[in-house]
Amino acid sequence: MCNTGGARVAEAILERYRERTAKSRAFNEEAKQRLPGGDTRSITFFQPYPTYMDRGFGCRLTDVDGNEYIDLLNNYTTLIIGHANQKVNEAVRQQLEKGTVLGASAECQFRHAEHLCSRFPGMDMVRYCNSGTEATMFAMRAARAFTGKDAIIKMDGGYHGTHDYAEVNVLKDLPPGSIDSPGVPTAVLQDVYVTPFNDLQAVADTFSRHGERIAAVVVEPMLGAIGLIPPSEGYLEGLRSLADEHDALLVFDEVITFRLSIGGLQRVEGVTPDLTTLGKFIGGGFPVGAFGGKREIMSRYDPGHPNRLSHSGTFNGNNVTMVAGLTAMELYDQQEVDRINRLGARLREGYCQAFKKSGIKGQTTGIGSLVQVHWGEEEIKNARDSRSLSGAARDLPRLLHLELLNQGIFIAPRGLNCISTPMTEKEVDQATSVFTQALEVLKPYVETEAPFLIS
Numbered sequence: 001m002c003n004t005g006g007a008r009v010a011e012a013i014l015e016r017y018r019e020r021t022a023k024s025r026a027f028n029e030e031a032k033q034r035l036p037g038g039d040t041r042s043i044t045f046f047q048p049y050p051t052y053m054d055r056g057f058g059c060r061l062t063d064v065d066g067n068e069y070i071d072l073l074n075n076y077t078t079l080i081i082g083h084a085n086q087k088v089n090e091a092v093r094q095q096l097e098k099g100t101v102l103g104a105s106a107e108c109q110f111r112h113a114e115h116l117c118s119r120f121p122g123m124d125m126v127r128y129c130n131s132g133t134e135a136t137m138f139a140m141r142a143a144r145a146f147t148g149k150d151a152i153i154k155m156d157g158g159y160h161g162t163h164d165y166a167e168v169n170v171l172k173d174l175p176p177g178s179i180d181s182p183g184v185p186t187a188v189l190q191d192v193y194v195t196p197f198n199d200l201q202a203v204a205d206t207f208s209r210h211g212e213r214i215a216a217v218v219v220e221p222m223l224g225a226i227g228l229i230p231p232s233e234g235y236l237e238g239l240r241s242l243a244d245e246h247d248a249l250l251v252f253d254e255v256i257t258f259r260l261s262i263g264g265l266q267r268v269e270g271v272t273p274d275l276t277t278l279g280k281f282i283g284g285g286f287p288v289g290a291f292g293g294k295r296e297i298m299s300r301y302d303p304g305h306p307n308r309l310s311h312s313g314t315f316n317g318n319n320v321t322m323v324a325g326l327t328a329m330e331l332y333d334q335q336e337v338d339r340i341n342r343l344g345a346r347l348r349e350g351y352c353q354a355f356k357k358s359g360i361k362g363q364t365t366g367i368g369s370l371v372q373v374h375w376g377e378e379e380i381k382n383a384r385d386s387r388s389l390s391g392a393a394r395d396l397p398r399l400l401h402l403e404l405l406n407q408g409i410f411i412a413p414r415g416l417n418c419i420s421t422p423m424t425e426k427e428v429d430q431a432t433s434v435f436t437q438a439l440e441v442l443k444p445y446v447e448t449e450a451p452f453l454i455s
């Protein structure tokens with residue numbers, strides 16, 4: 001390796017990571033024999049090897065080497081009320097005594113559904129599945145069945161899970177209408193149109209060219225995986241009007257954004273979709289997905305409907321997930337939503353101050369309890385803007401992630417942070433102070449490898 005200041009910084013960060021995580025490294029070597037890469041989820045893998053976590057309690061995690069972390073990731077935004085919550089555990093314990101899944105309808109399913117419908121103004125009925133991936137797959141199918149049309153519009157950078165119709169223009173910087181993962185049939189491209197987020201004109205143009213084929217616009221109200229990009233003013237309303245004008249459905253994927261109010265970002269923005277897809281938090285820490293919306297659409301899933309839609313899943317609405325999820329949601333009330341949204345604002349501000357203090361150009365995006373770090377100060381309105389900043393930043397996101405790990409802060413390698421209810425200002429301020437120190441460590445790297453980021 002060449003001996004520039006940047007290379008030395010990178011090597012020192014990696015060296016500290018290796019020193020602290022010897023057992024993780026050994027586990028990874030062993031795991032690689034049976035799990036490709038030693039992992040079983042693309043997103044949790046990072047170089048040189050991922051940290052193997054042993055346990056979580058509240059907002060803290062402990063790895064297999066005994067290092068403790070403030071968990072600013074919450075299993076990618078899932079565990080809003082933190083790990084091993086005692087009330088959720090108690091509900092699960094009681095359910096375990098009665099069996100986990102009984103192969104039959106159960107009271108806990110309609111209690112959970114009642115709770116969800118009380119939170120989302122346009123949600124009359126719900127169906128459950130086991131992941132957000134399935135939720136968006138079934139919602140797209142419902143839209144096709146209801147409208148009698150086949151195609152969908154999705155946004156460049158929109159992540160809706162890993163089924164074939166969702167794997168189009170997600171993370172990679174590719175021309176619109178490109179498959180994101182090898183193995184996805186190119187045939188799906190006939191039925192997926194891709195437009196940039198926050199670009200109403202592009203959606204209008206797509207409708208005017210292909211409106212007779214378009215069943216739904218599927219969109220996260222805030223673009224998530226590509227960098228927490230909020231909707232610009234009027235965008236979601238505009239999508240609502242365009243969908244209505246062209247007899248298409250509007251589907252909001254609120255798998256991540258549900259947490260931003262008691263009824264998702266749609267409740268804050270005052271735009272009601274026809275269908276909403278959910279996952280993550282609503283299972284209280286257990287696998288889950290759900291999709292719901294207008295009665296006239298959802299009733300197509302009624303087994304008594306003459307033209308019913310197929311929807312099965314051995315673990316759909318399983319009793320453990322349902323009781324855990326309902327307990328977790330009941331604990332996440334308006335007061336807690338407001339409190340962690342304020343903590344999120346504090347974290348965003350703290351990170352921005354840290355960037356200013358360091359003389360490195362950076363910014364944060366996100367809303368409420370969701371916080372994203374970006375390198376550079378250019379405005380970010382869509383996936384392309386976000387990719388271009390992270391591409392230019394070279395190894396900085398990865399090194400920041402490792403350095404934060406070295407100092408006991410667990411975030412996503414891509415810079416996603418989120419708040420959980422066990423947190424207080426104390427944890428947020430600790431994260432800010434570690435972030436400030438991490439930028440100091442990284443400054444020599446920035447100076448040699450990305451000098452355009454020095455202000």
Ligand SMILES: Cc1ncc(COP(=O)(O)O)c(C=O)c1O
Pocket residue numbers: 076130131132133134136159160161162220224225253254255256279280288289
């Ligand atoms: C917005 C969005 N939709 C769908 C999904 C897929 O959910 P799952 O990982 O449960 O399949 C995710 C996962 O992160 C997501 O962020």
